[in-house]
Amino acid sequence: MDLNTKLAILDRIYKIYNDFAKGLDIACKRYCAHCCTYNVTMTTIEGYKIALYLESNGQSDLYAKVRKATSQKRFQPKVSTNRLAELCEQGKDVPDEDSGINRGACPLLTDNECPIYPVRPFGCRCFVSRIGCMERGYAEIDPFVLTVNDLLLQYIEHVDKDGYFGNLTDVLLFVQSQVKIKSYRKETLKTADTVMIKNQPIKAILLPPEHKVKVKPILHALQSIKISKTHI
Ligand code: SF4
Ligand code: SF4
Structure with a gap:
């Protein structure tokens, strides 16, 4: 699947989530950034979307901040969401x-504030709390929201199945590399940095039995995404 198609599908997935999130009772608001940590993860297609945004908005200086962060210990996942489900x-x-x-x-x-808010990765979009984390010191997430989050994470990984998954810092440095992004664009990338892991297609879906009916409209919306002749 070419990158433009992947990006178009990613936009549709984000839209499905935005529509879903509109109906949620959450405490999240502007300047509340307690959840903005070193530990956010994302796929390479999400990183690529951010890279395009930084370039077109003259914000490439932000890479210097990202590069500086490599000296910090951060969450680097060992398994992707689809592998975990499997x-x-x-x-x-x-x-x-x-x-x-x-x-x-x-x-x-x-x-x-998030300087890339319109293109922030799904890991940031889906972190929503019913209570203010700053006041309580922890987030409280509705179990059904967690189910929907996992489902969309699985679909995003599936769309980017020939890409990689990793910490935001590692993925952004990957997409900044002209050599790596060229082979990613051509789908000829065989290995990424060891700090990232390979995405894989959906082989099993994580759905708690009590949410199987309630999640159907979202599942249907995901399965109905079609960009020209391409289905997810
Ligand atoms: S998840 Fe918590 S810290 Fe993040 S915006 Fe929402 S309330 Fe604020
Ligand atoms: S990308 Fe933006 S929303 Fe996500 S953690 Fe960083 S500052 Fe926060």
Whole structure:
């Protein structure tokens, strides 16, 4: 699938989530950035969308902040969402992820605002809390929202199945590299940095039994996405 088609599908997926999120009762508001940490993850197609935005908005200087962040300990996932779903379905063990992660601020965060807000990755869009995290010290997320979040994460990875998944810092430095982005664009990229992991297509979907009916309209909307002759 070419990158323009992937980007168009990604926009549709974001739109489906925006429509869903409009109906949620959440405490999230402007300048509330307690959840903007070093530990955000994303796929390469989301990183590519951000790279295009930075370039067209003259914000490429933000890469310097990202590069600086590589000295910081950050969450670097060992399994992608689709691999996790597959392992769960097969009843296999899931690799332990490093829990001793840094809660420092996202390298992009500027004056408590997101400078790439219109193109922020799904990992940021889907982190919504029913209560103010600043006051309580933790987020409270509706279990059904978590189900929808997982479903959309799976679809985004599926769309970018020949790409990679990793920490926001690592993915942004990857998409900034002209050599790597060229092979990603041509779909000839065989290996990425060891700090990122390969995406994979959906082989199993994580759906709790109590949400199977309620999630149907969103699942249907995802399955109906069609860009010219391409279906997800
Ligand atoms: S998830 Fe928590 S910290 Fe993030 S915007 Fe919402 S209320 Fe604020
Ligand atoms: S990309 Fe933007 S929304 Fe996401 S963590 Fe960074 S500053 Fe926050």
